[in-house]
Amino acid sequence: DAGITQSPRHKVTETGTPVTLRCHQTENHRYMYWYRQDPGHGLRLIHYSYGVKDTDKGEVSDGYSVSRSKTEDFLLTLESATSSQTSVYFCAISDGLDRDTQYFGPGTRLTVL
Amino acid sequence: GEDVEQSLFLSVREGDSSVINCTYTDSSSTYLYWYKQEPGAGLQLLTYIFSNMDMKQDQRLTVLLNKKDKHLSLRIADTQTGDSAIYFCAESAPEHQGGKLIFGQGTELSVKP
Numbered sequence: 001d002a003g004i005t006q007s008p009r010h011k012v013t014e015t016g017t018p019v020t021l022r023c024h025q026t027e028n029h030r031y032m033y034w035y036r037q038d039p040g041h042g043l044r045l046i047h048y049s050y051g052v053k054d055t056d057k058g059e060v061s062d063g064y065s066v067s068r069s070k071t072e073d074f075l076l077t078l079e080s081a082t083s084s085q086t087s088v089y090f091c092a093i094s095d096g097l098d099r100d101t102q103y104f105g106p107g108t109r110l111t112v113l
Numbered sequence: 114g115e116d117v118e119q120s121l122f123l124s125v126r127e128g129d130s131s132v133i134n135c136t137y138t139d140s141s142s143t144y145l146y147w148y149k150q151e152p153g154a155g156l157q158l159l160t161y162i163f164s165n166m167d168m169k170q171d172q173r174l175t176v177l178l179n180k181k182d183k184h185l186s187l188r189i190a191d192t193q194t195g196d197s198a199i200y201f202c203a204e205s206a207p208e209h210q211g212g213k214l215i216f217g218q219g220t221e222l223s224v225k226p
Contacts, residue, residue, distance in 0.1 A: 004155075033213075035216075040121070040218055041218060042117075042119075042201060042216040042217050042218040042219050043156075043201065043216040044216075045213065045214075048213065058213075090155055090156070092156075100143070100144055100205045100214070101146075101158055101161070102158075102214060103158070104148075104155035104156040104157070105155050106154060106155050107153075107154070107155050
């Protein structure tokens with residue numbers, strides 16, 4: 001398995017509070033991605049990074065920000081969590097060379113009350 | 114635009130073949146993928162097919178690609194209860210090096226003994 005960890009694995013928070021999810025990789029891959037998974041929608045891309053300090057928006061980026069200050073860490077922040085952000089969040093990595101294959105972390109289940 | 118469609122559910126008997134179907138819209142995709150998600154886990158790459166291929170076989174898995182109809186299928190021979198999972202097809206978006214992927218909604222495969 002690719003060396004990807006996500007923390008926390010589970011979180012319950014209240015509407016309006018800030019939340020930060022962390023993705024950590026030990027593969028030295030250049031590209032990192034944050035997805036959310038919701039029933040009937042599959043995985044939708046929130047933000048991605050193509051290098052340290054280089055990030056771009058995905059299809060569902062509203063209400064989320066990201067930061068990547070080191071190759072190994074990609075942080076996803078919900079500045080003011082809303083109930084619509086209740087979801088399972090997955091981080092993925094890619095070296096951009098191996099048929100664009102992405103490798104996924106175990107996921108973080110976030111509940112916003 | 115980019116869109117990947119899958120049926121949401123499939124139920125088969127143990128020992129039968131399973132066929133999971135997917136349609137996509139971006140004819141310029143370089144690769145098409147099948148990922149498997151077991152309960153409570155992240156996505157694992159099952160197999161992929163290059164867009165200039167028609168078929169790829171890997172043990173019990175057969176991938177068929179019909180570029181004219183933009184149709185991708187995954188056949189699992191001799192389906193086992195351990196194959197019960199959600200299966201996602203995905204296409205690569207070629208304009209982003211590093212492999213932005215577009216996922217379908219996922220097909221939940223239920224294998225009955």
